[in-house]
Amino acid sequence: MEKGKYIYCIVGVNRDRKDLSNDKYKFRKKYNSPGIGGQDNEVYNISYQDITAVVSSSPDISYSISRKNLICHQKILEELMENYTVLPVRFDTVAVSKNGICTEERIKEEVLEARYKEFKDLLTKMDDKVELGIKASWIDMQRIFQEIVEENKDIKKLRNNLLLKSIDRPYGKKATLGEMVIHALEGKKSKEERDILNVFKDNYVDKRSNKVFGDKMITNLSFLVEKSKVEEFDRLVDKLTATYDGRIKFKYVGPVPPINFVELVISLKE
Secondary structure (H helix, E strand, O other): OOOEEEEEEEEEOOOOOOOOOOOOOOOOOOOOOOOOOOOOOOEEEEEEOOEEEEEEEEOOOOOOOOHHHHHHHHHHHHHHHOOOEEEEEOOOOEEOOEOOEOHHHHHHHHHHHOOHHHHHHHHHHHOOEEEEEEEEEEOOHHHHHHHHHHHOHHHHHHHHHHHHOHHHOOHHHHHHHHHHHHHHHHHHHHHHHHHHHHHOOOOOOEEEEOOOOOOOEEEEEEEEEEHHHHHHHHHHHHHHHHHOOOOEEEEEEEEEOOOOOOOEOOOOOO
16 A cells, blocks of 8 residues: 655756657656565656656655665666766655645655755756765784884884883773874874875865774775766776785775765655
């Protein structure tokens, strides 16, 4: 039983595209992926002028952040991104009917028409751009900690003093050494991140630094890149991998929709 419409994204439509019908701005798209909710609901479009909301009937009003649900959401965006400019909508956005106004009319009037200029401006900003992601992690932490000791005279001196007094190590000095190493590690991460970013200068429009996890991960970056520069970006990633071979492991993801640069918040509850 349908409880609402799940909204995946807002899409811009070029009036000159071959997949338009005779109706002005009519958007056509046959989706290969089923809608969220596990009932094989058809994914379709609700349009206003030259923008479209991509939706499917939803059997629930809320979805957990599970791998299955996230993949279902992402697949729809990825189907569209090759040929269209996509504005991702926040995961778990379900619109419902209210006061006798059906859900489709609410989406058209309260979202597409009401926020038309906002969406058009964002579509212009994101046109012909994709997101690329890079995670960089040190391979051998023992090597990194040794570098920190060699690069910092105060750390090296305190470390050596503690080694000489190994039978009765003062707790306070051990704590101080630990704090110094942590501070030096963060400084080293920042420097390595700057060096990595320097490789990509002039090859991205915008960037985001995302959360890192653990001592090994140096950086977790998202880049907004023009489609025409993706091939060059690939080459630069290969260059990085070769330069830091044996020292840093890189995980390269993309192209994907620009979810770290646009995530529309839409609320159409009862």
